[in-house]
Amino acid sequence: MTTAHPSTGTRPSLTGPLPAPLRRWGRLLPGVLLSAGVGAVAFGLQVIETALFAHPWIEGLVIAILMGAGIRLFWTPSSLWTPGVQFSAKTLLEVAVALLGATVSGAAVMALGPVLLLAIVGVVVLAILGGYALGRAFGLPPAMALLVACGNAICGNSAIAAVAPVIEAEGEDVAAAIGFTAVLGILVVLLVPAIGVMLGFDAVKVGVLAGLTVYAVPQVLAAAAPAGMLAVQTGAIVKLVRVLMLGPVCLALGLMRPGKAQGARRPKLKHMAPWFIIVFLILMGLRSAGLIPEVVLPPLQAGVTAMTLVAMAGLGLMVDPRAVVRAGPRVAAVAALSALLIGVLALATIVLILPA
Template sequence: MTGVLRFLPGVLLSAGVGALAFGAQALEARLIGRAWVEALVLAILIGAALRLVWTPSETWRPGIRLSARTLLEIAVALLGATISGAAVVALGPWLLVAIVAVVALALIGAYALGRLLGLPPAMALLVACGNAICGNSAIAAVAPVIRAEGEDVAAAIGFTAVLGIAVVLLVPVVGALMGFDALKTGALAGLTVYAVPQVLAAAAPAGAAAIQLGAIVKLVRVLTLGPVCLILALLGPERFGGPAPAGRPPLHHLAPWFIVVFLILTALRSAGAIPEAVLPPLQITVTALTLMAMAALGLSVDPQAVVRAGPRTAATAALSAVLIGALALIAILLLPLPAAGPGQSAL
């Protein structure tokens, strides 16, 4: 019980920030007639603002970490039950080809940018993988494969956490400026946002269809992590400045548990094994958990992360984000995505 109670302060704090964000959204809708900034985005901003003026002590950190990671992963896993596998087939092969092409070009381009800016090979690769695939998860998965130094991993993760929030905040703005409908906004979120659960926050302003398509697109991006790790393992860490391999990378890095559960629940939904009556409360649960996770993410951001990462790493990460954003926009403008009507889910 003592072990469980140590998580309580941070979890309650994350829930409180999430509730404040939900209340701010309701107030926003009442005052101006529409919630232009969704609760999920407000939770990140409120949490980051609080973190800027107050550093949580060890009393709060375990629960914040639990909310930012475990609750976030649970939300992603449960989201699989709301997505039908038929949607992936209905979108056709072009979207899948575009996703793989964007990941490959972003990975190669970001690595080249890092090397041009003078980053060591391992650091350039960590930033490239984090940008092209799935942020911190990709960095954590690739690091043991290339035997990256702990300092490089910490710097890459620190900056990705800050830049990832900026991407989440920019996606709805760019989608609105480009005149994108729900599906195109969801595709933009799925192609550019770093972490899987943050897709929910980035796509939320465009509605349920955007969230669902964004989750599918992002899932395909995450699934490229396995082949990338295998290719890097075959190339060998010595190509990136690491020592010669003494063994193979852990297999669990190639298949995160929440992605496995996501796929299982998607398969069950596609087979009709999940009743429709379960979906509304399940979606509410996913939203609540994600709201807490986004609040915890904001509370976890280190304001000095950009400074510690160094100007070359910062420049590489920022330019890489611009690169994948440009590639995503080109892909979306060329893709034959169908239009979803107002309030209509495309899936």
């Protein structure tokens, strides 16, 4: 027998609105399933490659990006799919990076050596100066030239977002820089493993190349993964050093604009120290202290790989080829040449510092 509600005298509703968390996950589900489906097909193709040729010529992570971008050429996801695709490409990938910290020890960071650590700082500084010079040579305004230079030299969109308020960049300049960086970033991820194979690099060298050239921290996983877990770990450490340069760079830019810096908006802390970098460092500290059991590392690495595969599919689905056109030819040329510059600096660093 159904009883009346004590305060109203009416029977409680069994079909009320869903709680907010369930509604949010419901909105994410279609896009996440789409990304997972593309990732599953990419993994299946990698398995077939392995069966036919004993090893995959094109890794599943790369296939997932290419498949996603190929789908996007013919179909633009609607609002039904977009939230989940964005979640896969961004949040899921950030979680994978954060968990990767548990597989890296402090000893691995120190193993890079002081010379390589200083070289990473040098590459970032030279890439910013060179990128800015290229931008001015192509007639870009100073703020726009700085945005493109910092995006290429440090960490793509996050660097652009952090630097923009410091130099008081216009919204249109920020949008143009971010638009082209998103497309060019995918190209860099695809080129790194190919260059590593062509030049005969070992896992450490591929990791250093990925860490020095790839824009976004999470994308380092995709670029370095074909060379193995050592390459992924090395790439993550090198990229971490680049990201940590963002704070000093923002401070230096602010000090160079004394008349405006005092009243300028401060870059948000989440851009200068993203949450997944903080978690990465915490987990790396726990691993270094021996507080993470070795037994959990293999399944953790498998989980990181699976999440990265889904995220790469989502990243491909988010690539808009029209962003290149919207950014304009001068911005496109400067961004491409700046990427080429940091690539040359990275290769020079590897040849001069790392043993043959």
